[in-house]
Amino acid sequence: MQWFERQRNIIDFTLSSLLRRKGKNAALLVVYISVVFVLSSVMFFTHAIRREASLVLQGAPEIVVQRVIAGRHDLIPVGYAQKIVGIRGVRSAKVRLWGYYYDAVSGANYTLMAPDQFSHGEGAVAIGSGIAQSGSYEEGTIVPLKSYNGTLLSFEIKKILTGASELVNADLMLMAETDFRSLFGIGPSLATDIVVEVMNPREVATIAAKIVRLLPDTRPIIRDEILRTYDSVFNWRGGILLVIFFGGVLAFIIFAWDKASGLSAEEKREIGILKAIGWETSDIIVMKFWEGLSVSLAAFLGGITLGYLHVFFASSSLFEPVLKGWSVLYPDFRLVPFIDPLQVATLFMLTVMPYTVATVIPSWRAATVDPDVIMRS
Amino acid sequence: MITLKDMKKVFNAGKPNEFTAVRGVTVGIEDRKLTVLKGPSGSGKTTLLSIIGCMARPTAGRVFLDGRELTSLPERFLTGIRRSTFGFIFQQFNLIKGISAIENAMLPAYPTGRPRAEIRRRASELFELFNLGGKAEARIEWLSGGETQRVAIARALINAPAVLIADEPTAHLDSILSREFMDIMASLKREGMTIVMASHDPIVYESPAVDRIIEMRDGGVVGEVAS
Amino acid sequence: MRKSTVLFITQGVLLVLLLALFVHAAVATRNAASRLEASRSMVARLGLTDLCLFTDARYSRHPSMADLNTAFQDYPMSFEHFPSGSLVPPPPHLRARTVGSAAKGGR
Numbered sequence: 001m002q003w004f005e006r007q008r009n010i011i012d013f014t015l016s017s018l019l020r021r022k023g024k025n026a027a028l029l030v031v032y033i034s035v036v037f038v039l040s041s042v043m044f045f046t047h048a049i050r051r052e053a054s055l056v057l058q059g060a061p062e063i064v065v066q067r068v069i070a071g072r073h074d075l076i077p078v079g080y081a082q083k084i085v086g087i088r089g090v091r092s093a094k095v096r097l098w099g100y101y102y103d104a105v106s107g108a109n110y111t112l113m114a115p116d117q118f119s120h121g122e123g124a125v126a127i128g129s130g131i132a133q134s135g136s137y138e139e140g141t142i143v144p145l146k147s148y149n150g151t152l153l154s155f156e157i158k159k160i161l162t163g164a165s166e167l168v169n170a171d172l173m174l175m176a177e178t179d180f181r182s183l184f185g186i187g188p189s190l191a192t193d194i195v196v197e198v199m200n201p202r203e204v205a206t207i208a209a210k211i212v213r214l215l216p217d218t219r220p221i222i223r224d225e226i227l228r229t230y231d232s233v234f235n236w237r238g239g240i241l242l243v244i245f246f247g248g249v250l251a252f253i254i255f256a257w258d259k260a261s262g263l264s265a266e267e268k269r270e271i272g273i274l275k276a277i278g279w280e281t282s283d284i285i286v287m288k289f290w291e292g293l294s295v296s297l298a299a300f301l302g303g304i305t306l307g308y309l310h311v312f313f314a315s316s317s318l319f320e321p322v323l324k325g326w327s328v329l330y331p332d333f334r335l336v337p338f339i340d341p342l343q344v345a346t347l348f349m350l351t352v353m354p355y356t357v358a359t360v361i362p363s364w365r366a367a368t369v370d371p372d373v374i375m376r377s
Numbered sequence: 378m379i380t381l382k383d384m385k386k387v388f389n390a391g392k393p394n395e396f397t398a399v400r401g402v403t404v405g406i407e408d409r410k411l412t413v414l415k416g417p418s419g420s421g422k423t424t425l426l427s428i429i430g431c432m433a434r435p436t437a438g439r440v441f442l443d444g445r446e447l448t449s450l451p452e453r454f455l456t457g458i459r460r461s462t463f464g465f466i467f468q469q470f471n472l473i474k475g476i477s478a479i480e481n482a483m484l485p486a487y488p489t490g491r492p493r494a495e496i497r498r499r500a501s502e503l504f505e506l507f508n509l510g511g512k513a514e515a516r517i518e519w520l521s522g523g524e525t526q527r528v529a530i531a532r533a534l535i536n537a538p539a540v541l542i543a544d545e546p547t548a549h550l551d552s553i554l555s556r557e558f559m560d561i562m563a564s565l566k567r568e569g570m571t572i573v574m575a576s577h578d579p580i581v582y583e584s585p586a587v588d589r590i591i592e593m594r595d596g597g598v599v600g601e602v603a604s
Numbered sequence: 605m606r607k608s609t610v611l612f613i614t615q616g617v618l619l620v621l622l623l624a625l626f627v628h629a630a631v632a633t634r635n636a637a638s639r640l641e642a643s644r645s646m647v648a649r650l651g652l653t654d655l656c657l658f659t660d661a662r663y664s665r666h667p668s669m670a671d672l673n674t675a676f677q678d679y680p681m682s683f684e685h686f687p688s689g690s691l692v693p694p695p696p697h698l699r700a701r702t703v704g705s706a707a708k709g710g711r
Binding site: 008009011012015016019049052053055056057058059060061064066068071072073094096100108109111113115116128130161163164165166167168169170171172174193195219221225226228229230231232233234235238239240241294297298301302304305308309312322323325326327328329330331336337338339 | 608610611621625640643645647648649650651652656658659665669684688689695697
Binding site: 001002012016020370374 | 467488496
């Protein structure tokens with residue numbers, strides 16, 4: 001009990017001491033919280049997307065076979081599918097028809113697709129909620145699309161896709177195969193690519209190699225590679241995120257530096273006075289420890305709470321300018337709150353420990369000063 | 378009763394600026410009396426005072442408090458004894474700026490682990506005693522010279538010490554405040570406090586409250602006057 | 605109120621709030637299972653390969669399907685045309701030694 005009272009008394013003085021420079025310390029706290037807020041927001045956002053990608057893309061095709069001409073992805077002959085089916089171990093090989101449609105009116109890019117089974121028939125489309133929102137479309141609206149030769153084709157919106165996350169279908173526009181081919185002028189003998197199902201999942205790499213040997217102008221992409229693409233998205237090691245990361249680390253270094261560069265003459269004098277009136281070295285150290293901890297802990301708790309609320313309740317709206325870029329269509333990032341406790345712990349260590357240590361260590365010297373020093377000066 | 382035997386204090390021993398502040402002093406401080414260490418600056422009285430108050434250790438010699446030897450006690454215990462036995466008033470008062478007067482007075486008691494309410498009560502009583510009642514929450518910077526002096530005295534008394542140590546307490550005070558100070562010292566002595574002061578101010582050593590004057594020069598005791 | 609009490613209460617409230625958010629995360633994650641399942645089955649049904657994160661460039665809309673050409677634009681060190689390009693690096697299988705080596709041993 002006595003130990004606890006002693007801590008409380010010392011904390012009282014520590015806080016009185018911090019309140020003497022109210023403006024400076026308040027500004028420091030605000031900036032500190034902001035830095036933690038940005039870092040934790042980025043941390044939560046990137047981890048949640050990566051987790052969701054790894055779960056959702058489990059349904060992706062096992063092998064996608066693209067045709068490559070002069071280093072570019074080109075349309076693939078439909079006949080290749082039959083050849084692939086002939087390879088031992090392949091369960092099925094089906095063509096996929098998909099592409100991009102640029103809507104000149106809105107400036108948005110749609111991903112157009114003619115799925116295997118399209119139940120709404122010709123002249124109809126099913127659109128993702130992102131398209132519906134950006135064009136204010138509803139079921140029943142007629143949408144004109146410009147075909148490859150300039151003619152306008154009209155489609156009725158029969159369905160707005162719901163149920164799945166916007167991260168999957170925001171910009172999708174589904175239509176019948178015949179409509180797709182008329183729109184883009186793609187003849188019946190060509191397709192965008194071919195998806196392959198194999199009988200034994202462990203044979204995927206072998207079969208992919210066989211496909212390349214059989215059809216040398218193709219490039220297979222396996223599901224594993226698709227998943228790993230999303231492990232490296234929003235990678236710390238590149239682009240904007242690298243800048244944010246370094247900015248954050250720099251901010252922490254600057255805060256700690258300010259403390260670590262030693263005490264001012266005034267602070268040293270005050271410690272001398274405290275020692276003279278009966279405070280021990282350990283009391284001074286405790287005081288400095290609480291000084292560092294109260295600021296950095298408040299910054300951590302405040303910043304990370306705000307970061308969580310920002311990402312999982314406000315759909316990372318502050319990141320919109322960066323994420324949206326030149327896009328017109330922008331999905332609503334309503335992410336499932338997957339959290340990595342290790343990341344949280346690391347951020348805690350980074351936020352609290354250097355600052356607290358940087359506050360305590362330089363004071364050690366001053367704290368061990370003889371109590372009579374103040375009398376001699 | 379505080380006793381020093383052959384006490385010697387050397388600063389910066391072994392270095393080029395080695396300096397002997399006090400040479401082989403043997404002296405006893407009596408309880409419930411006001412003792413003044415008189416002498417010019419450089420005579421060693423501040424150093425002697427700091428050793429008496431357990432603020433520093435002698436280089437040679439022994440220190441006794443009520444028969445118990447303190448010379449080689451570990452710092453922890455020494456600080457504990459110092460905190461509960463001695464109260465200090467410094468030449469420049471040395472109060473901490475930016476916090477309130479009453480918090481300044483309460484500071485020496487913070488590490489003792491006493492509940493804050495209790496410390497606060499004691500501080501308020503002392504403030505009442507010294508007519509500082511209305512100034513409790515005021516910043517140190519706003520107080521007059523006399524008020525600051527009395528806050529410094531209150532701070533020295535917060536842990537109810539048996540001995541009060543004052544180093545040139547009137548150095549920055551005018552005559553009226555100096556006499557006021559000695560009046561307060563007299564009343565504290567009447568209540569049973571032992572007081573040791575270092576001063577070369579005549580208002581201090583010629584005060585009727587003084588029981589004994591120890592004269593110092595060049596680090597040694599040259600004379601004694603009992604009044 | 606004592607300053608230390610204010611500190612303890614503030615830190616305590618913040619800590620409780622944070623813990624509440626973690627509880628929210630656990631609960632919401634469990635409740636999202638059906639939506640995730642719906643997403644996964646749509647991906648399987650339509651044979652999708654990428655999430656719709658960025659719609660400004662082909663190689664950021666379908667990074668896993670990107671070919672060398674789109675990843676490196678005009679030449680390997682050319683400046684990025686789209687902001688999303690700095691957030692989405694070329695996929696690992698493209699950064700492997702040669703095109704098509706992706707198929708050999710799945711690298």
